[in-house]
Amino acid sequence: MAEPLIQARGLVKRFGDFTAVDGIDLEVAPGEAFGFLGPNGAGKSSTMRMISCVSMPSAGELRILGRDPRVEGPAIRARLGVCPQLDNLDPDLNVRENLTTYARYFGLSRAQARAKAEELLEFAQLTEKASSLVEPLSGGMKRRLTIARAMVNDPDLVLLDEPTTGLDPQARHLLWERLFRLKQRGVTLVLTTHYMDEAEQLCDRLVVMDRGRIVAEGSPRQLIEAYSSPEVVELRFGLDELAGLVPLLQGVGERVDPLPDRLLLYAKDGDAAVNEVHRRGLTPSSVLVRRSSLEDVFLHLTGRTLVD
Amino acid sequence: MASATYAVFERYMVLYKRLWRASLFSSFALPLLFLASIGLGVGQYVGELGGVSYAQWIVPGVLASTAFQMALGESTYPVLGSFKWDRSAHAMYATRVSIWDMLRGWLLYLVVRVQIAVAVFLLVVWPFGGLASPWALVTPLVAAVLTVAVAAPVTAFAASIEHDSYFALLFRFVMIPATLFSGVFFPVEQLGWLRVLAYVSPLWHAVVLCRWATLGEVTPWPAWAHVAVLGAFVVGGLWWARVAFARRLRD
Numbered sequence A: 001m002a003e004p005l006i007q008a009r010g011l012v013k014r015f016g017d018f019t020a021v022d023g024i025d026l027e028v029a030p031g032e033a034f035g036f037l038g039p040n041g042a043g044k045s046s047t048m049r050m051i052s053c054v055s056m057p058s059a060g061e062l063r064i065l066g067r068d069p070r071v072e073g074p075a076i077r078a079r080l081g082v083c084p085q086l087d088n089l090d091p092d093l094n095v096r097e098n099l100t101t102y103a104r105y106f107g108l109s110r111a112q113a114r115a116k117a118e119e120l121l122e123f124a125q126l127t128e129k130a131s132s133l134v135e136p137l138s139g140g141m142k143r144r145l146t147i148a149r150a151m152v153n154d155p156d157l158v159l160l161d162e163p164t165t166g167l168d169p170q171a172r173h174l175l176w177e178r179l180f181r182l183k184q185r186g187v188t189l190v191l192t193t194h195y196m197d198e199a200e201q202l203c204d205r206l207v208v209m210d211r212g213r214i215v216a217e218g219s220p221r222q223l224i225e226a227y228s229s230p231e232v233v234e235l236r237f238g239l240d241e242l243a244g245l246v247p248l249l250q251g252v253g254e255r256v257d258p259l260p261d262r263l264l265l266y267a268k269d270g271d272a273a274v275n276e277v278h279r280r281g282l283t284p285s286s287v288l289v290r291r292s293s294l295e296d297v298f299l300h301l302t303g304r305t306l307v308d
Numbered sequence B: 001m002a003s004a005t006y007a008v009f010e011r012y013m014v015l016y017k018r019l020w021r022a023s024l025f026s027s028f029a030l031p032l033l034f035l036a037s038i039g040l041g042v043g044q045y046v047g048e049l050g051g052v053s054y055a056q057w058i059v060p061g062v063l064a065s066t067a068f069q070m071a072l073g074e075s076t077y078p079v080l081g082s083f084k085w086d087r088s089a090h091a092m093y094a095t096r097v098s099i100w101d102m103l104r105g106w107l108l109y110l111v112v113r114v115q116i117a118v119a120v121f122l123l124v125v126w127p128f129g130g131l132a133s134p135w136a137l138v139t140p141l142v143a144a145v146l147t148v149a150v151a152a153p154v155t156a157f158a159a160s161i162e163h164d165s166y167f168a169l170l171f172r173f174v175m176i177p178a179t180l181f182s183g184v185f186f187p188v189e190q191l192g193w194l195r196v197l198a199y200v201s202p203l204w205h206a207v208v209l210c211r212w213a214t215l216g217e218v219t220p221w222p223a224w225a226h227v228a229v230l231g232a233f234v235v236g237g238l239w240w241a242r243v244a245f246a247r248r249l250r251d
Helices: A044-051 A069-077 A095-105 A110-123 A139-149 A169-184 A196-202 A220-227 A243-249 A270-279 A294-302 B004-046 B054-074 B077-084 B088-093 B099-128 B134-160 B166-180 B188-199 B202-215 B223-250
Strands: A006-015 A018-028 A033-037 A059-064 A080-083 A157-161 A188-193 A205-210 A213-218 A231-236 A255-258 A263-267 A286-291
Touching (some): A006 A044, A018 A044, A018 A205, A018 A213, A033 A044, A044 A059, A044 A157, A044 A188, A059 A069, A069 A080, A080 A139, A095 A110, A095 A139, A095 B004, A110 A139, A169 A188, A169 A196, A196 A294, A205 A220, A213 A220, A213 A294, A220 A294, A231 A270, A243 A255, A243 A263, A270 A286, B004 B054, B004 B099, B054 B099, B054 B134, B054 B166, B054 B202, B077 B088, B077 B134, B088 B099, B088 B223, B099 B134, B134 B202, B134 B223, B188 B202
Parallel strands (some): A033 A188, A033 A205, A080 A157, A157 A188
Antiparallel strands (some): A006 A018, A205 A213, A231 A263, A231 A286, A255 A263
């Protein structure tokens, strides 16, 4: 196997008394699309900032592209593409200038920078907006520009911190499609997200983080198999108190999860579970059988309590 | 391959090309208005100072204070904004650009800005006999050193604060007193013991050096001592700025 692009052992990040990242191990291989999943405050962004060599680890080992970020920060960053959580485009420059200026930071000649900008404008579907200032662009366009900007140096590793947060569905799908193209070209992607559909769409492998630790690791399918059942039945009863029904459903499926408005039944065979519910004399007002998703895994692992 | 420092400098020049009109008045018109109103207006009552007309006497002072005000003013909101508002400093630092590259590119840009203003100023006052000595050609160099001596610590200050209201304090308690008590409009010997205020002001050291260059006036301290004070501001300011940038960008 080729040398991993990211290698972490016992990686820790502390801010004063607060431990944001609490001893994580991970490896990302070339060509992989790797995801960090977790609720707010789980330590995803702190980990990403360490990988992008702007934040120094408090303890543990970290090697990026085979080098030590503590001593070779600029050399590593020269090979990275970073799309941060908060857009940091130059508002006083136009779209094209944002790309050419950034390309110059990486040492491209003026001619190379111009050529690269045209290519990336095409990629981000922003050619028509090339002379527009950044401010009037929509959120989706700004994100596409930020991602395009992260590609100016043909990076070995692209880091995307919550790439689609705050975008409407059309903009998200367009962005996913663009990221998928990068993946097809063999670009290594590392992204954080709290959208399960995003992780399922884009990631070959992911880790779930909670309170600074990695609580699960695998492909989306593996995680669903390991932490959830193949199917989930959602039952609504039109009652206020659903927890009282839980004892009546003992033994139906693998697990019952009462939510304020519905009961979730985790089962191998959803239809069989529904039949069993009816056989026990229960009459739900609505029944939905669906495949288990990463969201079920996520909520199971990180709990339902609001973090912030 | 273009150096990272130059790429940073270039970015500011691209921005300047877009925004230069906004700075036209403060860079070029304001110093000349000062010269006209105080130099000619007040000069009527003062007559001569140090063997030259009052207007001629304040030319080097106004020149240095223009550099001082530009260096200080430009290092406030734009620097804080690059960390806090448009986050362009973070964007730069995510590349191969190092903190030194950022500082050098930024200060080089400010030096160029100030040099343009100084050049325009010299061209305007020259036909009016504002420059008695050919040594006046040294004044852009003094202005360049002063720019870095002022911009480096102010950049560091701007990178250290969380809120822009601190700038009001900087303008009130540093910029205005420094402009008033640094020998721009009158010799600091008039101030009695208060002249120590001038000694700690980089502007005063630049003013006396410029006055020496344009009028041949003897400097109060040996010239090397004035240069050394400015040098100390440069070194101290750069060191502080490096620390402040690192604190801001790395965590």
